[in-house]
Amino acid sequence: MKDGDSYVGDVLAADCPTRQVLKHLTSQWGTLVMLVLLRGTCRFSLLRRRIGGVSERMLAQTLQLLEGDGLVLRVAYPVVPPHVEYSLTPLGMEAAARVAALTDWIEANLDEIQATWAAA
Amino acid sequence: MKDGDSYVGDVLAADCPTRQVLKHLTSQWGTLVMLVLLRGTCRFSLLRRRIGGVSERMLAQTLQLLEGDGLVLRVAYPVVPPHVEYSLTPLGMEAAARVAALTDWIEANLDEIQATWAAA
DNA sequence: GGAAGAACCTACATTTTAGTAAGTATGGAT
């Protein structure tokens, strides 16, 4: 691999680092966090209210993973009570767009899928 | 909701059925299965060899879930040794295309994400 | 005649993930 060449990952390989990123983005809460943030900056508590069923613990953990991948930006204002704003980085927006494409498709085709469920 | 209207799901709602479908498609192995099948029909053992790290158990289970959602088609030929072919249904192809869009993006942007890892 | 191969299933053990509850700091409302 020469300088300037970028390493192209292969998700099908068990030890490819892409697997980690995929895991973060497709984790139960990761997907939903990206979805909400795609609509705009949001603070912790609002994020928690928007995403039905997340616990504080999981939301915090998920946000840290996504921040660690450079997809989410965390900005904390040193006030009391604490005020922290989460948003997508440019990179995160690209990823979130793909995630949203998938969830939108699912929402739009739910009834067709449910028809299969009913048939069984 | 009148006749003919289709129910539009909301993944953000904790009890929305879309959550189930999302879980199947974004499960660790579900994603990869869709990816491989997008390239064409494939039998069980080949699928297993293509997807690095899957166990037979998980592959079988994942395929059943996706089949149950009407995304994957299973065709078994009653011969010995068994011969079973898996492929995507038209619905599955649409879903797989979205999944592939996400994984392709990750593969293409891996180095940028790794740069974030290195910075930490 | 023994081994290998296909596509599974089942039981059991382990690992990962997730939920609950409690704690922290401090200013403002009641």
Next chain:
DNA sequence: ATCCATACTTACTAAAATGTAGGTTCTTCC
């Protein structure tokens, strides 16, 4: 004076996902 709200963390527990190993069936190949 007490309680609420924010954005977390930590410890403990419970539940879910996943891996491992073994069994099945029948035929073909050495």
